[in-house]
Amino acid sequence: MRRVILSMPTKSCTLDPIPTFLLKESADVLLPYLTAMINTSLREGHLPASQKHAILTPLLKKPCLDAGDLKIYCPVSNLAFMSKVTERIVVEKLVSHLQEE
Numbered sequence: 001m002r003r004v005i006l007s008m009p010t011k012s013c014t015l016d017p018i019p020t021f022l023l024k025e026s027a028d029v030l031l032p033y034l035t036a037m038i039n040t041s042l043r044e045g046h047l048p049a050s051q052k053h054a055i056l057t058p059l060l061k062k063p064c065l066d067a068g069d070l071k072i073y074c075p076v077s078n079l080a081f082m083s084k085v086t087e088r089i090v091v092e093k094l095v096s097h098l099q100e101e
Helices: 002-007 020-025 027-044 081-100
Strands: 054-060 073-079
Touching: 002 020, 002 027, 002 081, 020 027, 027 081, 073 081
Parallel strands: none
Antiparallel strands: 054 073
């Protein structure tokens, strides 16, 4: 998990309780707690409520289009860093499992 955390971009979201750079610097100390949180999520089959939030930002598909037309916007979700880490861990486990078959 440490490898996953350190390999991810150091982008923060306003939903993150601490800045991503600080979490990365403290990864060795926080690793047992983060691992427990992710393992619990996998065992129970859902994320904690705090990790289920996203900040949605509408972006124009092309800048030359009419900004008044709501159909030309793409929703962009900003997730908390730990949500992205959990997602990446699940993808790695799933791909590994599927390759064993």
